[in-house]
Amino acid sequence: AQTVTQSQPEMSVQEAETVTLSCTYDTSENNYYLFWYKQPPSRQMILVIRQEAYKQQNATENRFSVNFQKAAKSFSLKISDSQLGDTAMYFCAIPLGPDKIIFGKGTRLHILP
Amino acid sequence: GAVVSQHPSWVICKSGTSVKIECRSLDFQATTMFWYRQFPKQSLMLMATSNEGSKATYEQGVEKDKFLINHASLTLSTLTVTSAHPEDSSFYICSARDWGSSNTEAFFGQGTRLTVV
Numbered sequence: 348a349q350t351v352t353q354s355q356p357e358m359s360v361q362e363a364e365t366v367t368l369s370c371t372y373d374t375s376e377n378n379y380y381l382f383w384y385k386q387p388p389s390r391q392m393i394l395v396i397r398q399e400a401y402k403q404q405n406a407t408e409n410r411f412s413v414n415f416q417k418a419a420k421s422f423s424l425k426i427s428d429s430q431l432g433d434t435a436m437y438f439c440a441i442p443l444g445p446d447k448i449i450f451g452k453g454t455r456l457h458i459l460p
Numbered sequence: 461g462a463v464v465s466q467h468p469s470w471v472i473c474k475s476g477t478s479v480k481i482e483c484r485s486l487d488f489q490a491t492t493m494f495w496y497r498q499f500p501k502q503s504l505m506l507m508a509t510s511n512e513g514s515k516a517t518y519e520q521g522v523e524k525d526k527f528l529i530n531h532a533s534l535t536l537s538t539l540t541v542t543s544a545h546p547e548d549s550s551f552y553i554c555s556a557r558d559w560g561s562s563n564t565e566a567f568f569g570q571g572t573r574l575t576v577v
Contacts, residue, residue, distance in 0.1 A: 380564050390498075390551060392568035438503060446492055448555075448566050452503045 349374045349443050353451035360429055361459050367414075368424045368454045370439030376400075380442055381415070383424045384450075387435040395437070398422065426456075434458045462488045462558045466569025473544055473576055481539045481572045483554030489534040490556035494566065495527075498551045507552075510537040544576040 350373045360366040372381070383395040398406045398415050405413050410430075414423045426433055439451040463486040473479050483493055491512045496504040508529050509517045516529035526548075528540040537556075541548050551573050555566040 382565055390553075390571045392504075392553065392555070394565050394567075397565055436501075442564060446509055446557075447494070447506060450503050455501070 349376075349441060349449050351439050351441055351449050351451035353437075353439055353454050355454045356452070357455040357457070359457040359459055362429060362431060364429055365425060365427045366429055366456065368426075368437050368439075368456065370422045370424070370451055372420050372422060372439070372441050374420070374441060381413075381422045382440040382448070383411070383413070383422075384438045384440055385433075385435045386438065386453075387432075392438075396424065429458050431458050431460060462486075462556075462567045464490075464554065464556050464567045464569045466554050466572055468572060469570055470573040471575070473574070475545055475576055476543055478540055478542045479544055479574060481541075481552055481554070481574075483537045483539070483556070483569050485535045485556050485558075485567075488556075488558040490537075490558065491534060493531060493537040493554055493556045495529060495537075495539050496553045496555065498553060498571075500551075504553060507539075541574065544574070546576045549574055549576045 352371045379400045381398045385393045385395045396406050396408045396411050410427045412425045436453045436455050438453045440448050443449050465484045467482045493510040495507045497507050498504050506519050507522045510529045510531040512531045518524050531537040553571045554569040557566050
């Protein structure tokens with residue numbers, strides 16, 4: 348069975364600091380995608396970053412980057428120079444087959460001024 | 461990226477009445493759409509997978525007769541909460557994946573906050 352585990356229910360960091368959100372997963376697939384989604388107070392789900400499992404290079408999108416460790420089945424999200432607008436719920440997710448996407452329980456991130 | 465529009469954003473209804481929520485893919489065709497329910501401060505719970513032209517596939521524990529799903533076209537899926545009760549109050553989100561694109565992420569609607577009084 349595919350599972351996604353986010354072990355940090357809530358985190359707080361000062362503005363401009365760097366923060367890392369953890370995610371571990373389990374899958375029987377060999378080739379797959381991994382996603383980080385952000386859900387701000389508006390509750391609109393927004394894709395932050397995606398990683399293809401067959402690519403060794405870690406994905407980067409501006410201030411957001413991942414540390415993908417395939418053997419360890421770890422997929423952490425690093426936010427550099429954090430901003431107040433980064434305050435949100437962050438979900439790690441992995442597709443289950445061609446249809447479903449499995450989400451972790453989420454990490455609530457507070458960026459403090 | 462692809463756009464998914466969900467309507468209404470919020471709705472208040474009386475117990476016993478039915479409420480319909482629409483989910484549209486605006487710039488792509490979605491053969492499959494997904495309906496989630498989200499309780500406060502919790503993750504998304506998949507309710508059902510909606511397939512164009514066929515019956516929806518419901519997750520275990522989700523009442524088919526209470527949550528009616530219709531996917532009549534490649535751009536529209538609807539969720540109808542029938543005979544709503546206060547315990548149905550929640551945040552409902554739809555999503556779709558654009559299989560015509562090389563990307564495989566899901567795109568989400570804005571969500572609907574349902575309050576049953």
